[in-house]
Amino acid sequence: MSEAGARPTLEAVAARAGVSRATVSRVVNGEAGVREVLAVKVRRAVDELGYVPNRAARSLVTRRYDAVAVVIAEPETRVFADPFFALQLRGISKELTAHDVQLVLLLTEGRADHARVGRYLSGGHVDGALVFSLHLDDPLPVIINGAGVPTVFGGRPGWAGGEDSVRYVDCDNRGGARSAVRHLAGLGRTRIAHITGALDQTSAADRLDGFRDVLPGADARLVAEGDFTPAGGERAMRRLLDRCPDVDAVFAANDLSAAGALRVLRASGRRVPDDVAVVGFDDMLPVAEQADPPLTTVRQDIEEMGRLMAAMLLRGQDRSPAPDHAASVVLPTELVRRDSA
Amino acid sequence: MSEAGARPTLEAVAARAGVSRATVSRVVNGEAGVREVLAVKVRRAVDELGYVPNRAARSLVTRRYDAVAVVIAEPETRVFADPFFALQLRGISKELTAHDVQLVLLLTEGRADHARVGRYLSGGHVDGALVFSLHLDDPLPVIINGAGVPTVFGGRPGWAGGEDSVRYVDCDNRGGARSAVRHLAGLGRTRIAHITGALDQTSAADRLDGFRDVLPGADARLVAEGDFTPAGGERAMRRLLDRCPDVDAVFAANDLSAAGALRVLRASGRRVPDDVAVVGFDDMLPVAEQADPPLTTVRQDIEEMGRLMAAMLLRGQDRSPAPDHAASVVLPTELVRRDSA
Numbered sequence: 001m002s003e004a005g006a007r008p009t010l011e012a013v014a015a016r017a018g019v020s021r022a023t024v025s026r027v028v029n030g031e032a033g034v035r036e037v038l039a040v041k042v043r044r045a046v047d048e049l050g051y052v053p054n055r056a057a058r059s060l061v062t063r064r065y066d067a068v069a070v071v072i073a074e075p076e077t078r079v080f081a082d083p084f085f086a087l088q089l090r091g092i093s094k095e096l097t098a099h100d101v102q103l104v105l106l107l108t109e110g111r112a113d114h115a116r117v118g119r120y121l122s123g124g125h126v127d128g129a130l131v132f133s134l135h136l137d138d139p140l141p142v143i144i145n146g147a148g149v150p151t152v153f154g155g156r157p158g159w160a161g162g163e164d165s166v167r168y169v170d171c172d173n174r175g176g177a178r179s180a181v182r183h184l185a186g187l188g189r190t191r192i193a194h195i196t197g198a199l200d201q202t203s204a205a206d207r208l209d210g211f212r213d214v215l216p217g218a219d220a221r222l223v224a225e226g227d228f229t230p231a232g233g234e235r236a237m238r239r240l241l242d243r244c245p246d247v248d249a250v251f252a253a254n255d256l257s258a259a260g261a262l263r264v265l266r267a268s269g270r271r272v273p274d275d276v277a278v279v280g281f282d283d284m285l286p287v288a289e290q291a292d293p294p295l296t297t298v299r300q301d302i303e304e305m306g307r308l309m310a311a312m313l314l315r316g317q318d319r320s321p322a323p324d325h326a327a328s329v330v331l332p333t334e335l336v337r338r339d340s341a
Numbered sequence: 342m343s344e345a346g347a348r349p350t351l352e353a354v355a356a357r358a359g360v361s362r363a364t365v366s367r368v369v370n371g372e373a374g375v376r377e378v379l380a381v382k383v384r385r386a387v388d389e390l391g392y393v394p395n396r397a398a399r400s401l402v403t404r405r406y407d408a409v410a411v412v413i414a415e416p417e418t419r420v421f422a423d424p425f426f427a428l429q430l431r432g433i434s435k436e437l438t439a440h441d442v443q444l445v446l447l448l449t450e451g452r453a454d455h456a457r458v459g460r461y462l463s464g465g466h467v468d469g470a471l472v473f474s475l476h477l478d479d480p481l482p483v484i485i486n487g488a489g490v491p492t493v494f495g496g497r498p499g500w501a502g503g504e505d506s507v508r509y510v511d512c513d514n515r516g517g518a519r520s521a522v523r524h525l526a527g528l529g530r531t532r533i534a535h536i537t538g539a540l541d542q543t544s545a546a547d548r549l550d551g552f553r554d555v556l557p558g559a560d561a562r563l564v565a566e567g568d569f570t571p572a573g574g575e576r577a578m579r580r581l582l583d584r585c586p587d588v589d590a591v592f593a594a595n596d597l598s599a600a601g602a603l604r605v606l607r608a609s610g611r612r613v614p615d616d617v618a619v620v621g622f623d624d625m626l627p628v629a630e631q632a633d634p635p636l637t638t639v640r641q642d643i644e645e646m647g648r649l650m651a652a653m654l655l656r657g658q659d660r661s662p663a664p665d666h667a668a669s670v671v672l673p674t675e676l677v678r679r680d681s682a
Contacts, residue, residue: 067461076434076444086421089448093417097450102461103417105446107430109438120408120443125466 008049016045028148043146050161067102068313069126069149071117073133073140076107082228082256083284084302085133088154091306092130099314101127111138118143128313130154130306136200141166152313154305156330158202168328169308171300173203176333177210180251180279180298183335185214189249189277193222195236195261197253204228207253207281222247226257233260241268248276249341255280255287255297262291262340277341293339300333349390357386369489384487391502408443409654410467410490412458414474414481417448423569423597424625425643426474429495432647433471440655442468452479459484469654471495471647477541482507493654495646497671499543509669510650512641514544517674518551521592521620521639524676526555530590530618534563536577536602538594545569548594548622563588567598574601582609589617590682596621596628596638603632603681618682634680641674 014024019038026034027042028051034042045051070092072079079085089105096103104126106117121129121144131144132154141159144151153168184192194211197204212218221243224236233252237260240247250265252258258280262272270276272293280288283299308329355365360379367375368383369392375383386392411433413420420426430446437444445467447458462470462485472485473495482500485492494509525533535552538545553559562584565577574593578601581588591606593599599621603613611617613634621629624640649670 065461065464065466066457067466076430080421080424080427080430083421089417089421093448093450097454100457102454102457103448104461105448107434107444107446109434113438113443116407116441116443120406120445123406125406125408 008051010051012049013042013045013051016049017041046145047142050165065125065127066100067104067126068096068310069104069106069121069129071106071121071129071131071140071144073111073114073131073135073138075110079107083287084254084282087284087302088132088306088309091303091308092310093306095307095310095314101314114138114140114143118147121149122147128152130309130313132309134158134201135198136202150313152309154309156202156206158200158205163328166328167312169305169312169331170203170328171305171331172333173206174210174213176281176298176300176335177207177251178213179333179335180281181211181214183296183337184249184251184277184279184341187249187273187277187341191222191244191247192218192249192251193224193240193244193247194218195224195226195233195240195250195252195257197226197228197257199225201228204253211251219244226253226260228254228257230256230260230263233257234264235260237261237264241265250276250278252278252280255282255284255291255295258295258297258340259287259291262293262295266292273339273341279335279341283336288336288338291340296338296341297336298333299336301331305331349392351392353390354383354386354392357390358382387486388483391506406466406468407441408445408467409437409651410445410447410462410470412447412462412470412472412481412485414452414455414472414476414479416451419570420448424628425595425623428625428643429473429647429650432644432649433651434647436648436651436655442655455479455481455484459488462490463488469493471650471654473650475499475542476539477543491654493650495650497543497547499541499546504669507669508653510646510653510672511544511669512646512672513674514547515551515554517622517639517641517676518548518592519554520674520676521622522552522555524637524678525590525592525618525620525682528590528614528618528682532563532585532588533559533590533592534565534581534585534588535559536565536567536574536581536591536593536598538567538569538598540566542569545594552592560585567594567601569595569598571597571601571604574598575605576601578602578605582606591617591619593619593621596623596625596632596636599636599638599681600628600632603634603636607633614680614682620676620682624677629677629679632681637679637682638677639674640677642672646672 010021010024014021023034024042027039072085093103128150130152136158153166156170157166196208224239226232226236250261252261258278265272265276272278280295280297283297288295288297351362351365355362364375365383368380413426434444469491471493477499494507497511498507537549565580567573567577591602593602599619606613606617613619621636621638624638629636629638
């Protein structure tokens with residue numbers, strides 16, 4: 001986290017890039033008339049210093065387009081297959097509509113399309129952007145920073161300095177994971193496994209950290225990598241059963257992968273929760289309720305997270321001189337007990 | 342259908358509105374500098390004559406924004422709950438991405454937001470629009486016509502003259518419905534019911550027409566109105582069982598409402614297909630395959646319809662001097678037999 005006063009200034013970027021303050025301003029604000037060679041220097045200095053234009057911290061009080069872009073850093077097939085995104089969009093849509101602001105969802109086929117998304121964002125079509133499902137090696141944050149539109153991220157940013165330089169909304173992934181694993185340990189389970197999410201996402205990394213907080217000496221074979229999908233949960237559960245046939249509990253990083261794990265456990269003849277107790281994450285309805293057996297899970301309010309992201313962008317939040325977590329919001333989670341654990 | 346040469350011209354609109362040709366051109370192209378009182382006259386004349394600006398018939402060869410809007414005339418909750426839209430968007434997304442054009446999905450909470458969609462479309466943010474799931478009393482076609490961007494519709498337009506003045510992609514709803522009902526009649530069923538879709542949509546109206554083509558004298562109590570949702574299918578099936586306990590077959594207007602009907606039939610103790618045979622429409626996977634029993638249904642290629650809409654918009658299609666159906670595409674359907682009938 002930056003120290004007070006350490007936030008990079010426009011002047012610092014200008015000095016680093018060896019250009020004038022006005023040139024930095026023009027590049028950062030997406031204005032024309034800057035030679036590409038200079039623009040490249042400015043963008044490099046912006047990235048190196050982690051400079052955040054003031055615009056990104058400003059409110060949208062002076063809206064020009066009455067439109068806000070939503071960018072989900074997943075292929076559109078994933079966006080429509082995972083109800084997480086529908087829930088988050090529902091919260092966003094309600095909040096934007098209440099302010100008569102158009103929700104503009106920018107769909108992509110994959111990461112190769114993110115440069116085009118950046119062009120659209122910087123092209124004067126939207127007043128701001130809401131961005132979620134970022135992956136660690138995704139160029140999107142840099143692209144969005146370069147686009148110079150106010151942005152709120154969904155999920156804790158994973159890149160160095162990200163938490164101090166952007167606004168975001170997240171839930172307490174690490175604390176939620178701890179409560180899930182403590183619950184399983186409290187049931188007397190001694191071979192507790194974890195099916196992770198996509199580990200290039202901070203939500204998955206934080207849930208894995210929560211698992212390790214409670215079980216610091218856990219057998220490494222009890223952690224199997226998943227990807228937040230039902231198919232990923234199935235594959236991980238098969239690996240776990242191969243490696244550790246004595247597994248007696250599973251904490252899956254989300255309800256969808258827990259549902260996949262339940263199918264594999266059933267097919268292997270294990271009874272849930274008698275032989276293997278299972279806990280998910282999300283409390284995604286109807287996935288969690290309609291699972292067989294219904295899932296014990298860690299509830300996060302996904303729709304509310306979407307609503308908060310939109311509200312934060314629209315309302316704007318004054319940034320303190322030394323930006324800190326105060327600009328972002330981390331929502332609590334809650335263990336919901338059903339039959340699976 | 343218009344007669345050759347009867348297509349309204351810019352001049353005709355100018356004469357009707359009592360303004361100059363240049364004024365009509367400015368209004369139609371969304372340019373500034375026209376007094377509102379004149380603009381209103383022009384828009385009224387455009388609507389009355391069913392005038393289609395040339396831009397709407399032009400290709401997008403000269404793209405300005407490298408972006409195409411998709412407007413689904415349903416609340417966003419419906420968009421994410423019905424896999425039909427995901428499939429159509431998949432086709433659209435693939436085609437647009439292949440041309441490095443950004444897909445801009447404009448989500449709404451409801452019809453009250455359509456005026457805002459019109460403002461976005463006419464605001465210089467997209468090169469064209471793909472519009473689907475229109476309802477008969479929806480102001481969207483007028484709004485979109487006023488926005489003056491090239492447009493392709495998904496589904497046969499239902500308003501007077503619509504088929505002759507806009508480009509659209511649809512499947513053979515009426516022929517598909519006929520094949521479903523003929524199949525049920527061919528099984529010896531004599532009390533064949535129909536659960537309609539939302540009858541303010543042409544797809545539902547056309548499927549009902551197909552049902553009546555085969556069974557012109559059908560008992561009116563054998564037609565129950567649904568709305569393309571599983572819950573609507575359940576409600577309609579309950580009404581049918583109340584009114585006609587001797588029903589021995591059901592043609593549901595889509596797979597989702599057929600799935601709802603199957604649940605009610607099972608709860609009522611009817612065996613499918615022994616007591617009541619059921620046919621759906623769409624061949625929506627996994628809905629149709631995972632239904633219990635798996636659904637016999639009328640297959641339409643939903644993804645391909647989306648792809649064709651995008652291709653038609655990007656490629657442009659020269660309109661013949663007397664516009665006719667040649668500019669639009671109606672895809673064939675195919676009966677897919679599974680266990681439910």
